[in-house]
Amino acid sequence: MTEFNILLIDDDEDDYLHIRDLLSDVISSKYKLTWKSTYNEGLAALYENNFDACLLDYRLGEKTGLELLVESQGKINSCPIIFLTGLFDFELDIKAMHVGAADYLVKGQLTSPLLERSIRYAIKQQHDMEELKESKAQIIQQDRLASLGLLASSLAHEIGTPMGIIRSRAELAESKAGNNEPLKKDLLIIVSQIDRITKLVNSLLHLARERKSDLGAAVDLNQTIQDVLNLLEHEFDRNNITLVKQFSKPYLVKAESGPLGQVLLNLLINSLHAIEESRKQGITKEHHVVLKTESINENIKLTVQDTGCGISEDNQRNLFKPFFTTKEFGQGTGLGLATSIKLVESWGGQISVSSKIKEGSEFSILLPAIT
Ligand SMILES: Nc1ncnc2c1ncn2[C@@H]1O[C@H](COP(=O)(O)OP(=O)(O)OP(=O)(O)O)[C@@H](O)[C@H]1O
Ligand SMILES: [Mg+2]
The missing domain is CATH 1.10.287 (Helix Hairpins)
Known part of the structure; x- marks a missing residue:
């Protein structure tokens, strides 16, 4: 049976108990309901980003659910929000729709099948929207x-x-x-x-x-690295960043050379930007970027490690989502890592990241070795 994680933001405990009962009556799916009774607690829970859907009450103390919807816009990615109110108000319904609510339900009219159907449709629509965005x-x-x-x-x-x-x-x-x-x-x-x-x-x-459509053939990794460095190496010198090259051994990997070069180019440009950001934040230290290749079992691991500004845990969760960027307009579109992960996975590889704020980041790409 499918299990859904639902967040309820409502300041009335009776409403919480009522909705909990309605959801427990549903037999086709299982719901885990988390209840938050204040605006701020609700917003914080939404930002955690691990709910399948959110039921949001209109009245939340001094503030309204509509304000919460507006405040969270663009900051939460995959959680549809269903609006709940005491009374039906057409204007409010329209307003809610415009700020991105998935549905608008009147509490007094709620039944278990109605709630189940609204949640199910909202989740499906959100899923479709995300596919479209990708x-x-x-x-x-x-x-x-x-x-x-x-x-x-x-x-x-x-x-x-x-x-x-x-x-x-x-x-x-x-x-x-x-x-x-x-x-x-x-x-x-x-x-x-x-x-x-x-x-x-x-x-x-x-x-x-x-790109060719056969999704990956033998690519000379060192050649691709060299092609990228021919384009970018002077940027490292110009910015006084030491580039540590640890890729002497030749490797053949399953990929496509042009797109693999794009993936690496994006990682190196991201590292350059991260070091620039670290300097802007006034952190003074020697900066370097390590570019390393090594063989691990049946795979080749390509690592780009920098001493830049690092990535917060919150942002790490969003790195690979399309259009996620912290850069100013014109500096980044937030597509680099989103497309990189698609490409790498299409060659049977993986990307992983580890990072510490103010210290630096390490991105690793694991690709199948061709021997
Ligand atoms: N090495 C890094 N150090 C710190 N932050 C990073 C690093 N790499 C990526 N990021 C963060 O991840 C975000 C997304 O990176 P991504 O490459 O997908 O997009 P972008 O660089 O912002 O734009 P684009 O690559 O499309 O020009 C960046 O805006 C930045 O906040
Ligand atoms: Mg980028």
Whole structure:
């Protein structure tokens, strides 16, 4: 039998006893009812985020359930809220609907089947909404990748051609420079810098490559890491952050190289932002990011560990939800980890996180090894 965790926020004990009795009469499902009698206790319980649905009374001492609904908007994710009132009030019903209530029930008219049905529908609708939100998030991310791919290929073409010409002219000039050693040296520097740009453009192309539908083949992990570092390493230098590289051994993993690069790129950018945040909070310490690969049984573990601001336990629960971000507008969309987890799981892998506030975070990706 399905078991549901229901939160009741109501300041009247008689109502609690009545609703408890109604729910215990339901035979198709089992309900565990938690009762909170004040506005603040109710709000705190809602933020714990482990209820399947919430029944919310309109009158809550000095405040109203409507105010509670507004205050909790955007901060709770998967709990539908059903409004309860003493009297039917059409305007209030409409207001409740607009601030996101799943249903509006009048206490005096409550019966056990009515309550059961309202809860069941509210949970189902919430579930459908979340699926919709996730697929929207994926479409946005795919759109992002597609535009990155387009940009990368036009860049590769627009930059690649003149770069090739400059490179061959520099080489020609070098061969004609005779004994002029300082000039030769300068020309060789031009050639090597052009090679650097070409490598960077190629890395961008690799990372933006479209996803194949066969969900994972052998990917050279070191190559992917190198592609990402070609794009990002200078950011670490520029921000005075030591990048500790512990990935000398070559590994093949089951993944897709472009999307795996995106996953790693997001982890490293998140670490950069977290260190920036730690500095903003006035914490002074040496900062570093460790990038490590190791073999564990049949899997390869890729770890990104930073000394940034860390993640509160509350936020850790929401990290992988689409659109969860603590960054300012323009800095993050909150899709990085949500799409990363989908991708990694589609290759048969896992992502885990451990973090301590003000000390730092560690994200690990476990991927099936290909031998
Ligand atoms: N290494 C980290 N240290 C501290 N907080 C982190 C770290 N990684 C992720 N977070 C937190 O998790 C949130 C979600 O990360 P995620 O990568 O999904 O989205 P984002 O970085 O905010 O935006 P996007 O990646 O879409 O540009 C971040 O806003 C941040 O609060
Ligand atoms: Mg991110």
